[in-house]
Amino acid sequence: MKGQAYGVRSIGDGNDAPAIYSAIQAARQMAITEERPILIEALTYRVGHHTTSDDSTKYRPANEIEWWRLTRDPVARFRKWIEKNGWWNDMAESQLINNLRQQARYTSLNPLIDDNWIPF
Amino acid sequence: MTSWLLGRSSRILIHQQQQLHKGPFLNYNSSCSSFRSTEPFRCRDALPGKNSSPTLFRFWRHESTKAEAQLELEQDVTEDDPKQIIDFPGGKVGFTSEMRFISESPQKRVPCYRVLDGNGEILKYSDYVQVGKEMGVKMYSDMVTLQTMDSIFYEVQRQGRISFYLTQMGEEAVNIASAAALSPDDIILPQYREPGVLLWRGFTLQQFVHQCFGNTHDFGKGRQMPIHYGSNKHNYFTVSSPIATQLPQAVGAAYSLKMDGKSACAVTFCGDGATSEGDFHAAMNFAAVMEAPVVFICRNNGWAISTPVEDQFRSDGIVVKGKAYGIWSIRVDGNDALAVYSAVHTAREIAIREKRPVLIEALTYRVGHHSTSDDSTKYRGTGEIEYWKTARNPVNRFKRWVERNDWWSDKDELELRSSVRKQLMHAIQVAEKAQKPPLEDLFSDVYDQLPSNLQEQERLLRKTIQKHPKDYPSDVPL
Secondary structure (H helix, E strand, C coil): CHHHHHCCEEEEEECCHHHHHHHHHHHHHHHHHHCCCEEEEEECCCCCCCCCCCCHHHCCCHHHHHHHHHCCCHHHHHHHHHHHCCCCCHHHHHHHHHHHHHHHHHHHHCCCCCCCCCCC | CHHHHHHHHHHHHHHHHHCCCCCCCCCCCCCCCCCCCCCCCCCCCCCCCCCCCHHHHHHHHHHHHHHHHHHCCCCCCCCCCCCCEEEECCEEEECCCCCCCECCCCCCCCCCECCECCCCCECCCCCCCCCCHHHHHHHHHHHHHHHHHHHHHHHHHHCCCCCCCCCCCCCHHHHHHHHHCCCCCCEEECCCCCHHHHHHCCCCHHHHHHHHHCCCCCCCCCCCCCCCCCECCCCECCCCCCCCCHHHHHHHHHHHHHHCCCCCCEEEEEEHHHHHCHHHHHHHHHHHHCCCCEEEEEEECCEECCEEHHHHCCCCCCHHHHHHHCCEEEEEECCCHHHHHHHHHHHHHHHHHHCCCEEEEEECCCCCCCCCCCCHHHCCCHHHHHHHHHCCCHHHHHHHHHHHCCCCCHHHHHHHHHHHHHHHHHHHHHHHHCCCCCHHHHCCCCCCCCCHHHHHHHHHHHHHHHHCHHHCCCCCCC
């Protein structure tokens, strides 16, 4: 509703990756072709603490956090979709995770070896 | 994929043109609703699948259905399934498969509440708060007094007898009618174009003149420019020139009244220009979240000095901003005294009884220049000014109504105008003869006891005056 209060076109979505992708692409098109601002409200949830200086269980219930972490996980949700399309499988998942773990481990052990290596 | 998405975007745009969002705008009149916004988010007791509750189990099945629906991007679901919802902090939100952007401004603008037509007749089926003879005559008399005060003070400034002035011309109804609808216990935080509220509350013409002349009788002791009136006795905060500062202050004052259990609210005024200040955002947000009993009255007179509203915002004015912050709001014909009276009266009741803020956008027009430092014919047409000055004059409109009720006559009019003019002329003579405040008043009243740095400043100033006496005004006592 704040978009309308300021005279800005707006839309809402959140943990649905294709919905976000579609909304942002359309918004970008409008912004450029019509030379106007667009507001997107992405309804999502911060599963982790605010920072390492925070313990969010002090001000919100643990089961609320669990609900969003498990049932509404955006990564798991998108994975189901690409798997259904036949673009992804368990093997690819395992390979990706192992590869990333190796890179992270290598980087943490050798932080200064390769300055040109671009962190992911 | 790309071409498909582009195609979809085009279709959405066409759809957008055909089906602009028409959100329900709350136009609150006299009837009172007990409706309150959705209860804040409450976490469910258990996760789906880990509880045998039939309700939760059904939800779990709907979750699967929803997930499948979400995956079918190319499928258009024209009707939103009411069972597909997200339980989100702040309340439940329904899902939709339509990529529909809420328009920046509704096709049809929020309607403007009014009671009197241009001829001073009450419109058929009008919903309004009754005004009796005594109240009506006093309202009209004060509108005339305000009008007369403005024309005389303006001339006095032009003659160089006071340094600055700012008129209310064209906005007399917002001033007087809103004051009439309030209680003396309600705390007023004005902008600068609302001295009519102070007039209504009993600030004398002599007191207005004293302030404009900045003499020893001025409550502000000459430390403020003319028109920066203030009075503890009348619960009227001193005018603050910086735009919008009074808005968050009003929220704090309102919250204080609520904590004290007072049957009163804070009422704060601003122009349309103030809504573009950051303080407006903070005030609205705090008012809503703290549920402060405050009435925001925005005089949208179409111009923020020389900036017209269409160059200031692209929203449908100010009334739609209330919804963005979770505040009830209404748009009122600011030149209709009865409409303003009814809206403010009702808003005040809502604020106090329900302990919540209310926003009123009063559509009006600044007939005079912004101030005596301005010449508004430089940036707006004289035809526009004349139209609002004559055809839409709030004083004349209300006069027709009180005359039609046989409460007022031409004789009364002549007597009133003559009397007010005489009182003002006399008051000016008295004020011009009065002494200016002493130099020490420049440093007093901020602290109970003057701290050393201010003492030093005063010493330095006096030393400088002794050295260069001719550079300082001779009428200011040392």
